[in-house]
Amino acid sequence: MTQLFFDSGDLAATEAFLSAAYTPMQIGGRPSDTRARISRTAVGGLSVDRLSFGYTMGYDAGCLGKVCLVTMHSGSIVDTTGGREEIFGPGQTFLLAPHDRPYEGQVRAARCTITMFDPHLLNRVASLPGDKDVRITGARPVGPAENRRLGAAVAYLRDHVLDESAACDDDEGGLLVSTAVQHLAATVLKTLPNNARTDRATPRDTRDAHSDTLRRAVSFIEANAHRDITLADIAASVPVTPRAVQYAFTRHAGTTPLGHLRRVRLDRAHAELRAAEPSGTTTVAAVAGRWGFAHQGRFAAAYRQAYGVAPSVTLRTGGPR
The missing domain is CATH 1.10.10.60 (Homeodomain-like)
Known part of the structure; x- marks a missing residue:
C-alpha cells in the first residue's frame, strides 16, 4: 500500500501534482483561495483519492486509462467535453469519463472522492460472450437508488477496506482489496448504463445450468476460495458461460456463485x-x-x-x- 499527501497554496505546484497523479492538466484563472488538499491511498491497482479545492479549476485532460468514479461531497464538477455542460453536485457518484477518451471541464470549489481501477476488471466480472469488452455508456447511475448504491460501495471501500488492509500482510490485504474491488466493479455494472446490462442469455445457458455444472463450480470454489477469483473464473473452470453458472446455482442451490x-x-x-x-x-x-x-x-x-x-x-x- 502506498499513501500520498499534498497540501499547497501554490498553483504551479498543484498543477504539477495533478498532472503527475492523473493526466496533464492546466489550471486557469486567478483564484483568491489557492489552497488544494489531496490525499491518495493506492493498493493492488486501486487508488482512492480525497480532494479539496477552494477555487474553480479548469482541466483539459487526456485519457486516464482507468475507470474513474467521482463522489461529490460539496461544490460541483462541470463536464464540458464535446461542448456539453453537464453539472454534478453533492451526493452524486458518477463516471468522470470513459477510460479511453479525453475529457475537459471545471472543478468548482469542490470536495470529492475519486476512485480509480483497471477497466479490465469490468470484463472479468461481466465476462461478455465473444470476448467483447464492457463499455460504460453513460456517466450517471440509472436511478436515485442506483446512485445511493454506487456511493455506498465507494464509501465502504474508502472507509473500511483500505483501513483493514493496511493492518494485514500483503497476501491477506490483497484478497481483502481484490474482493472489495470486484464488488465495486459489479456494482458499477448494476448501476451505470453499460453494454453488459443489455446482453441476453442464450438457450444454451439454460441447457448448461444442470447439476454437473453446479458440482464442477462448487469444486473450483472450494479449491480456490483463498485466491482472487471472479464469476468469470468460476465459469471458465466448468467451462460454461457466467450466466449458465448463475442459473445452475439459482436452480439447484438457491444461492449465487459469489454468495456460495x-x-x-x-x-x-x-x-x-x-x-x-x-x-x-x-x-x-x-x-x-x-x-x-x-x-x-x-x-x-x-x-x-x-x-x-x-x-x-x-x-x-x-x-x-
Missing part, C-alpha cells in the same frame, strides 16, 4: 478461529481480513447468523463445532 464463495470463506474463517489458541496472537480482525471480509460489523453479523455466536466467542472457546 462468501459462505465458503466464512466457513474457512470459522475453522481458523475454532483451531486458534485462545491465548495466542490470533485476532478476529486478522482472520476476517485473511478471508476477504473488510467490515468487522458485517462479518460478525454474518458469522452470528451462520453459527449462532459471535466470532470472538469461537476464538475464546473453540466452539461451536
Whole structure:
C-alpha cells in the first residue's frame, strides 16, 4: 500500500501534482483561495483519492486509462467535453469519463472522492460472450437508488477496506482489496448504463445450468476460495458461460456463485478461529481480513447468523463445532 499527501497554496505546484497523479492538466484563472488538499491511498491497482479545492479549476485532460468514479461531497464538477455542460453536485457518484477518451471541464470549489481501477476488471466480472469488452455508456447511475448504491460501495471501500488492509500482510490485504474491488466493479455494472446490462442469455445457458455444472463450480470454489477469483473464473473452470453458472446455482442451490464463495470463506474463517489458541496472537480482525471480509460489523453479523455466536466467542472457546 502506498499513501500520498499534498497540501499547497501554490498553483504551479498543484498543477504539477495533478498532472503527475492523473493526466496533464492546466489550471486557469486567478483564484483568491489557492489552497488544494489531496490525499491518495493506492493498493493492488486501486487508488482512492480525497480532494479539496477552494477555487474553480479548469482541466483539459487526456485519457486516464482507468475507470474513474467521482463522489461529490460539496461544490460541483462541470463536464464540458464535446461542448456539453453537464453539472454534478453533492451526493452524486458518477463516471468522470470513459477510460479511453479525453475529457475537459471545471472543478468548482469542490470536495470529492475519486476512485480509480483497471477497466479490465469490468470484463472479468461481466465476462461478455465473444470476448467483447464492457463499455460504460453513460456517466450517471440509472436511478436515485442506483446512485445511493454506487456511493455506498465507494464509501465502504474508502472507509473500511483500505483501513483493514493496511493492518494485514500483503497476501491477506490483497484478497481483502481484490474482493472489495470486484464488488465495486459489479456494482458499477448494476448501476451505470453499460453494454453488459443489455446482453441476453442464450438457450444454451439454460441447457448448461444442470447439476454437473453446479458440482464442477462448487469444486473450483472450494479449491480456490483463498485466491482472487471472479464469476468469470468460476465459469471458465466448468467451462460454461457466467450466466449458465448463475442459473445452475439459482436452480439447484438457491444461492449465487459469489454468495456460495462468501459462505465458503466464512466457513474457512470459522475453522481458523475454532483451531486458534485462545491465548495466542490470533485476532478476529486478522482472520476476517485473511478471508476477504473488510467490515468487522458485517462479518460478525454474518458469522452470528451462520453459527449462532459471535466470532470472538469461537476464538475464546473453540466452539461451536
